[in-house]
Amino acid sequence: MLRRTIFLIAMLVWPVMATAQTNEISADPDRMEQRIKALSAYGADASGATSRVAFSEADLAGRKYIMGLMREAGLNVRVDTAGNIIGRREGSDESLSPIMFGSHIDSVPGGGNYDGDVGVIGAIEVAQLLHERGIDTRHPLEIVSFTDEEGGLTGSRAMIGKLTDSALEVMTHSGLTVREGIFAVGGDPNRLELAVRKPGSIAAFVELHIEQGGILDEENINIGIVEGIVGIRWWDVTIDGFANHAGTTPMNKRWDAMVTAAELTLAINRIATELPGRQVATVGKIRALPGAPNVIPGEVVLSLEVRDLDAQKMQQVFELIKAEADRIGDARFTPIRFAEIDVASPPAPTDLQMRRIISTAADDLGLSSRLMPSGAGHDAQDMTHIAPTGMIFVPSVKGISHSPKEFTTALDMANGASVLLKTVLAIDGGALE
Amino acid sequence: MLRRTIFLIAMLVWPVMATAQTNEISADPDRMEQRIKALSAYGADASGATSRVAFSEADLAGRKYIMGLMREAGLNVRVDTAGNIIGRREGSDESLSPIMFGSHIDSVPGGGNYDGDVGVIGAIEVAQLLHERGIDTRHPLEIVSFTDEEGGLTGSRAMIGKLTDSALEVMTHSGLTVREGIFAVGGDPNRLELAVRKPGSIAAFVELHIEQGGILDEENINIGIVEGIVGIRWWDVTIDGFANHAGTTPMNKRWDAMVTAAELTLAINRIATELPGRQVATVGKIRALPGAPNVIPGEVVLSLEVRDLDAQKMQQVFELIKAEADRIGDARFTPIRFAEIDVASPPAPTDLQMRRIISTAADDLGLSSRLMPSGAGHDAQDMTHIAPTGMIFVPSVKGISHSPKEFTTALDMANGASVLLKTVLAIDGGALE
Numbered sequence: 001m002l003r004r005t006i007f008l009i010a011m012l013v014w015p016v017m018a019t020a021q022t023n024e025i026s027a028d029p030d031r032m033e034q035r036i037k038a039l040s041a042y043g044a045d046a047s048g049a050t051s052r053v054a055f056s057e058a059d060l061a062g063r064k065y066i067m068g069l070m071r072e073a074g075l076n077v078r079v080d081t082a083g084n085i086i087g088r089r090e091g092s093d094e095s096l097s098p099i100m101f102g103s104h105i106d107s108v109p110g111g112g113n114y115d116g117d118v119g120v121i122g123a124i125e126v127a128q129l130l131h132e133r134g135i136d137t138r139h140p141l142e143i144v145s146f147t148d149e150e151g152g153l154t155g156s157r158a159m160i161g162k163l164t165d166s167a168l169e170v171m172t173h174s175g176l177t178v179r180e181g182i183f184a185v186g187g188d189p190n191r192l193e194l195a196v197r198k199p200g201s202i203a204a205f206v207e208l209h210i211e212q213g214g215i216l217d218e219e220n221i222n223i224g225i226v227e228g229i230v231g232i233r234w235w236d237v238t239i240d241g242f243a244n245h246a247g248t249t250p251m252n253k254r255w256d257a258m259v260t261a262a263e264l265t266l267a268i269n270r271i272a273t274e275l276p277g278r279q280v281a282t283v284g285k286i287r288a289l290p291g292a293p294n295v296i297p298g299e300v301v302l303s304l305e306v307r308d309l310d311a312q313k314m315q316q317v318f319e320l321i322k323a324e325a326d327r328i329g330d331a332r333f334t335p336i337r338f339a340e341i342d343v344a345s346p347p348a349p350t351d352l353q354m355r356r357i358i359s360t361a362a363d364d365l366g367l368s369s370r371l372m373p374s375g376a377g378h379d380a381q382d383m384t385h386i387a388p389t390g391m392i393f394v395p396s397v398k399g400i401s402h403s404p405k406e407f408t409t410a411l412d413m414a415n416g417a418s419v420l421l422k423t424v425l426a427i428d429g430g431a432l433e
Numbered sequence: 434m435l436r437r438t439i440f441l442i443a444m445l446v447w448p449v450m451a452t453a454q455t456n457e458i459s460a461d462p463d464r465m466e467q468r469i470k471a472l473s474a475y476g477a478d479a480s481g482a483t484s485r486v487a488f489s490e491a492d493l494a495g496r497k498y499i500m501g502l503m504r505e506a507g508l509n510v511r512v513d514t515a516g517n518i519i520g521r522r523e524g525s526d527e528s529l530s531p532i533m534f535g536s537h538i539d540s541v542p543g544g545g546n547y548d549g550d551v552g553v554i555g556a557i558e559v560a561q562l563l564h565e566r567g568i569d570t571r572h573p574l575e576i577v578s579f580t581d582e583e584g585g586l587t588g589s590r591a592m593i594g595k596l597t598d599s600a601l602e603v604m605t606h607s608g609l610t611v612r613e614g615i616f617a618v619g620g621d622p623n624r625l626e627l628a629v630r631k632p633g634s635i636a637a638f639v640e641l642h643i644e645q646g647g648i649l650d651e652e653n654i655n656i657g658i659v660e661g662i663v664g665i666r667w668w669d670v671t672i673d674g675f676a677n678h679a680g681t682t683p684m685n686k687r688w689d690a691m692v693t694a695a696e697l698t699l700a701i702n703r704i705a706t707e708l709p710g711r712q713v714a715t716v717g718k719i720r721a722l723p724g725a726p727n728v729i730p731g732e733v734v735l736s737l738e739v740r741d742l743d744a745q746k747m748q749q750v751f752e753l754i755k756a757e758a759d760r761i762g763d764a765r766f767t768p769i770r771f772a773e774i775d776v777a778s779p780p781a782p783t784d785l786q787m788r789r790i791i792s793t794a795a796d797d798l799g800l801s802s803r804l805m806p807s808g809a810g811h812d813a814q815d816m817t818h819i820a821p822t823g824m825i826f827v828p829s830v831k832g833i834s835h836s837p838k839e840f841t842t843a844l845d846m847a848n849g850a851s852v853l854l855k856t857v858l859a860i861d862g863g864a865l866e
Contacts, residue, residue: 211681212678212680212681213678213681213682213683213686214682214686215683230680232680232727234726244832244833245645245646245808245809245834245835246713246715246717246738246740246808247645247663247665247713247740247807247808247809247810248644248645248646248807248808248809248832248834249646249647249713249808249832250646250648250711250713251702251705251706251713251714252706253646253647253832256702256715258698258716258717258719259698259699259702259716261695261698262694262695262696262697262698262699262702262716263695263699264695265691265692265694265695266692266695266696266699269684269689269692269695272684273684273685278683280679280680280682280683280684281684282679282689282726282727282728282729283691283692283695283721283730284679284691284721284724284725284726284727284728284729284730285721285724285725285726286691286719286720286721287719287720288716288717288718288719291717291718292717292718293667293715293717293718293736293737293738294665294715294717294738295715295717296715296717297716297717303726304726305679305726305727307679307680374680374681375678375679375680375681375682376678376680376681377680399677399681399682399686400677401678401681402678
């Protein structure tokens with residue numbers, strides 16, 4: 001009777017107690033590492049790489065493992081019509097919308113074991129800690145493992161109602177189209193509207209992820225607070241020269257598209273490097289035509305990618321490159337043309353309050369942190385359209401990702417999960433209100 | 434009887450008379466142009482290009498046409514075991530070895546009507562003029578149309594005994610291997626030794642050809658006296674960078690193989706341009722790996738070709754490029770490796786006396802001329818190994834070649850044939866002795 005009374009009193013002062021209690025709760029590095037290792041078995045190949053591409057047999061087996069862990073953490077597991085795995089834990093206040101957190105477990109072909117996985121295992125760790133300690137929250141919690149992130153943010157795109165019909169027909173590395181793949185994992189691509197969450201229907205979204213650059217590792221900082229996911233713009237750049245015999249055409253009588261492409265590539269690199277800021281610009285692909293050692297290239301086509309957190313800055317970088325290209329093209333009598341490719345994604349800034357909440361969580365846990373952009377795309381960028389969104393980065397050794405060599409220490413993973421736990425509880429405690 | 438006596442006297446003073454007579458003999462521009470046009474029908478396609486690739490039906494038809502012209506010019510026509518067409522005219526002195534002249538009639542795919550053709554039609558014009566005027570020579574004359582020049586100097590290579598077994602197995606644009614092609618045109622690849630001419634067995638070789646650069650056209654000069662066919666060296670150049678995520682890797686943390694390749698390409702162009710001389714260096718082919726717009730290239734492979742008439746100069750150009758590559762590679766932490774490809778052909782200088790004879794012939798005809806290297810390869814380069822060799826260039830408008838747009842005027846063709854005639858008669862008259 002006395003214990004029951006104490007319990008009731010405890011429930012009344014719950015929000016305060018929860019905060020107090022979590023000062024003592026932190027994620028278990030050993031458990032997280034053991035689970036990362038167990039998950040890595042699904043899709044491991046002889047070379048040491050993990051190829052758990054979305055919709056493959058390995059992905060199906062990995063998803064089954066994750067759903068088991070979710071159930072172990074006391075979650076009610078379902079698969080939405082987009083194939084997203086959602087483990088739900090009810091809250092004490094039925095009027096409140098859920099706090100959602102998670103990431104993805106599919107990999108690129110020949111990838112590693114941390115990209116995405118840390119965020120899912122970390123989210124389950126949070127649920128499991130709450131479950132083990134018997135801590136209830138006011139908000140429902142939804143732990144999510146998104147479908148086919150590497151193939152184009154398929155699951156989160158469906159969740160915000162922006163997965164197009166044409167995206168469903170794209171062939172994936174699994175040998176299935178996205179449509180077929182969604183069926184294969186238990187979704188229903190003909191009823192995607194059931195997977196859509198309306199703006200305001202989710203109280204907050206948080207994604208824990210490895211930093212795919214090497215900044216945290218190099219600066220020896222525990223936690224990255226993501227300011228947003230950078231925007232991306234792509235161009236096909238064509239240089240028109242004049243193809244001619246490489247033996248008979250004197251050096252001063254050439255309109256060599258390759259030499260112009262070389263000068264342009266150096267200019268792109270110089271402009272992106274010298275301009276203050278964190279913008280990047282890359283020439284990743286190049287082709288010289290006709291492409292024979294004994295023919296002066298008459299045409300070169302190369303790719304230009306520009307990324308930044310600020311759309312205006314991206315435009316500024318492009319305009320500087322364009323102006324320099326015009327100058328180089330004129331000087332060498334080899335015109336340079338830019339054709340933008342329709343794959344642009346705008347910058348997706350995270351919520352300012354969410355950044356503050358994550359920063360406070362890290363401080364309270366005695367962890368160092370810094371603000372930083374995410375140069376890579378994440379499901380979180382979709383979620384910014386429907387919910388206040390935050391992102392927590394943990395170090396990845398040397399910044400390696402999409403590679404069997406990617407590695408994050410057990411302690412760093414646990415630090416991330418502990419910050420995630422504190423962030424979720426702070427939101428639940430009203431920090432966003 | 435009187436006429437017969439005059440004829441006998443004429444024969445005795447022949448060399449003097451021949452020289453005197455040829456001052457009045459010149460090639461017929463209209464006939465040459467008409468024949469070039471007739472030949473162009475074999476292999477003409479709808480786009481206006483000529484694809485008379487060696488061993489094709491068009492080549493077989495073109496060869497038949499050429500053999501007909503040779504017979505019309507009083508030549509005895511045979512096909513040697515390498516498939517070379519040889520039209521022979523006996524000389525008055527059986528102790529003398531033949532003077533050989535000619536070129537080829539096969540084309541590149543999508544080529545034009547002058548490369549090679551002008552040299553064969555011009556050689557037949559010389560034979561026809563001698564035939565029509567009843568002019569005999571001391572030396573036998575052999576007018577040659579070489580087999581498969583564009584595929585790798587097949588016919589002339591066989592003639593100097595250097596056509597390898599592996600070259601016979603190469604697949605050609607005709608769909609036949611070189612071996613099958615030689616059979617198809619009436620040769621016998623199993624008895625190539627019968628096509629071989631020993632050093633000293635040919636008194637001289639002369640090739641008339643269009644200049645494949647634009648120098649004669651631009652400088653408005655009638656005749657190019659070829660100093661030699663430039664040597665060629667090829668390298669595969671590999672730049673080792675570090676492939677990484679183009680979004681997450683800051684500009685100052687990249688080992689971008691593409692940026693290094695760009696700096697190297699500019700350096701190659703600058704070195705070849707600024708060094709005094711006529712050397713050329715070309716990057717005609719480039720590949721960035723993995724080759725995605727959103728991945729910093731971890732490796733770039735590009736082709737380097739260097740050509741010059743002087744082997745030492747070629748080596749000097751390479752060493753300057755190599756030193757600059759070492760500097761650039763070190764500065765950017767992206768090593769640059771050079772692997773030479775085994776396709777090198779050494780420079781093939783023409784005979785000094787032959788140059789003088791051609792120069793005199795042009796002067797006597799009132800034609801302007803200049804010395805120049807041939808940047809392109811020709812059958813003449815093989816012939817330098819077995820005979821005193823000379824080459825006569827005529828202008829090609831804008832220097833275009835290997836293109837439907839290549840064009841040489843009827844007058845320029847006739848000038849070339851007239852110089853060829855005077856050159857052959859001068860050699861026959863003892864100018865080389």
